[in-house]
Amino acid sequence: MPGLAGILLTGDGALCGDDLRAAARVRAGLARGGRGTGILRQARALLLGEIPAGPAAPGGAALGVVLAGRIDNARALRDELAGRGERPDETDQAGLLRLAYRRWGTEVAARLEGRFAFAIHDAADGTLLCGRDRFGVEPLHYAVLRDRVVFASDLAALLSWPGMRRVPDADVLAHYLAFGFCPVERSPLKGVLRLPPGHWLRAGPGAAPRCERYWSLPAPGPGRRPAAPGEAAVRLRARIADIAARAVADSPSVAVLATGDAASAALAGAVARAAGAAGRDGIAVLGLGPAPRGVPHWCEVAPTAAAAADALSTIPLGGELVADPDLLGLHALLAAARDRAGHGLVATGGPELFLDRPRYAAFEAAVKRRRDGRIQPAVRQGFHATMPFVRDLYGDIVGIASDAQRLALCGPALIGSLLFSPVDDLGTSLERADESSARDLAARLDLTHGAPRLLAGLEAARLRDGPALDAPFLGRDFAEWCLSVPAEQRTGSWTRPGLLQAAIPEASAAAMPPAAGCLDHWLRTSLRELLEDTVASSAFRGRSLFRMSWVDRLVALHLDGKQAGGTLIWTLLCLETWFAGVIDAAPPLRVECGLDPAGDAHLAQGAAA
16 A cells, blocks of 8 residues: 655646656655655646556546555445446446545545545546545645645655745644644645545645545444443444455455554454354464464564564654554554564554553543542643643553743744744543543544554554554444444443443453553663764754753663653664754655656556647
């Protein structure tokens, strides 16, 4: 799944030789070197991605279509279009998208299921439509320049288009230092936006690009209570069993990456049962510790500092900026899966849907203390005496650095960004939180605002060679059903199990220790030289991003074992790696096939060109 990219001219002029030559560099900058990426040229647009295999039907020749990812409901769409007189190809998903757009226009995004990003250029009116799947598994960045709109799955590829500048956005970096990831609709580069999940973008000559939402999470509410006790558990068991059966049937070798939470243990147990029922071998469950009770096919993976090095080396490949120590365990599992399976499953989104993050319980407790008056006005975060908003409490729980720490840390280049607190971006819905809704609201925030952190593991797998990695819990139907179940039933209590534990016995297995706990030790041992060299480098010290006296003290206290500052130090290491690989110098791109302006073997000429 290499991704997609493109350019749309919105002013006067035509595509020139520089644009065509840049397309080869852009293709090489896409994930996995852009292997399998076609190039489609039209009069005022150039599109890169999976292109339709066959010729367009009458009336569709003006449509240029590229696709990244996968349409899961392709069969249902083919049947519906065949019933309307169309003749879709059985294997051509990009061609199916072209037919679907002719039939439904901008409504096509809402009809697609799966993990996808697409771009459709209509040469008849010069408009471009881009879309992204509901949870944003497939990335898509774009920038509006003087006379064109450029877009690409990866920042590294986007920067190869003519006119792109490598300027960091200080406000976004401030958000990153607070939470460890960038806002869902922005990138760390100034002027580069990210198409949010569940949105489409329309652009064309003579009008500003327009971004609209086509899907959102179901609104929180009482939900549909099961007619009888245990009915929701029975339905959930059937849904997860269906996911496992399809995964076993679709691939001869499947690896489940067990990241230590109840959702991944449940998924592993279901896949093992499906494999046994089908009499299938080739199943592996990769986990960060000894096998929990009741989960066969277990392969223990010991996380090492190589996982941290792998995480750092991934940053320049896609240009994303995420620093979450909990992801280091997933990097170790991905490395172990590369030679074991052709297909991987991960329970991304499961802990959020089943309210199984420790921070949700901590947030619920903080809300209760605030409602009871046990949190009093105080000098908070180094500014002034005030009663904290509920979103302040959430920010304190999920954040990497508080406002006080950022005030002490930030240098001249970032100090202006502290005028506005990143927690303000969380919105006002949290202010309505009470004990009954606190966990559900926090989880919804992770699924929306926290999407860049949530999807970072899937992004790492997309960029690297290895098995294709799927997150079945992020399917629309599964997620909407889970959110329809009342929050108190999903979480359970001291006297009854939660929904997942009631449905899947393996979900009650003891969780494995996360690799994040190893980071403090690695920074003092295996990664110590890298840390000391980075902090001492003239590039790091000369960026004016940080007060170096504060950073030096943070590092010294950590290395001496007097203070555990691994999470914040890791955030700084990831940021410097991003600067070195994205801002300071373009990653070296090996272009295997140049793109001559006259055309090349990978260039498909649009009929409207």
